[in-house]
Amino acid sequence: MNTKSLLIDTATSLFQQKGYKNVGLNEILKACNVTKGALYHHFPNGKEELLITCLQGLNEAITTDIEAIFNRYPSAEDAILSMIDKLVHSFEQNGTIIGYTFSSIVSEMATMSEPVRTACNALYENLQHLYCKKLLTNGYSDESASAMALLLTASIEGAMMLCLTQKSAKPLKTVAALLPSILKVNN
Template sequence: MDIKSQLIDTATTLFQQKGYKNVGLNEILKACNVTKGALYHHFPNGKEELLIICLQGLNEAITTDIKAIFSRHLSAKDAILSMIDKLIRDFEKSGTIIGYTFSSIVSEMATMSEPVRTACSALYENIQHLYYEKLITEGYSSESASAIALLMTASIEGAMMLCLTQKSATPLKTIATLLPGILKVNK
């Protein structure tokens, strides 16, 4: 793995685990065994630029993962439940949800940095759009699909954060039991 990729992968994991403000450049450098010069060679604007690249990478990874899950299921209900089941299994296996949740970064940085807020917004918009498209293909009206996609995005992201704070998969399991009822009602 090249230095730039190593910096991105390591920083992404650290930012998700500890938040942006709690991760210092020295921690990233030490974890990657590289110099400050190497970091600034690849990211001339420093830590915030690295964060934005990490968020763009998360955007791509999450989008790819959701598309793969959705392509295996014809119904929106089955696709969403499969995705939530994957999150539950990952949480129960490792005690955390790395790769999907970035709320800690949003809550820390969205009001402090417009470029970071924009990167976070793009990630949420992409997730919401994938849900929207799946609902549209199942015959939901544009208005219903849009509203349900927003509800799903907020519910699933919130449930992931609750899983982390409660150290329990119960919030995601609860969402998995409630969403099918919402999907039946609002076509």
């Protein structure tokens, strides 16, 4: 793995585990066994630029993962339930939701940095777009699909945060249990 990729992967993991503010540059450098010069060579604007790159990488990884799940299931309900099941499984195996959690970064940084807020917003808009697109293929109107995509994004993201704070997969399981009736009401 090249130095830039190592920095991105390591920083992404540390930011997800500890939050942006609780991870210092020295911790990232030590975990990667690289110099400060190497970091600034790849990220001349430092830690915030690295964070934005991490968020962009998360966006790509989450998109690829969700699209793969959604392509396996013709029904929006089955696809979304499968995605939630994957999140539950990840939480139950690892005690966290690997690769999908970035809400803590949003709450820390969205009001402090416009470039970070923009990168976080792009992640949420992308999630909504993926949900909306799947709902449209299942016969939802544009307006209904857009509204349901917002509800799904808020519900699933909120449930992931609750899983982490409660140390339980129950919030995601509750969303999954309620999802079929919510999807039927709005279609």
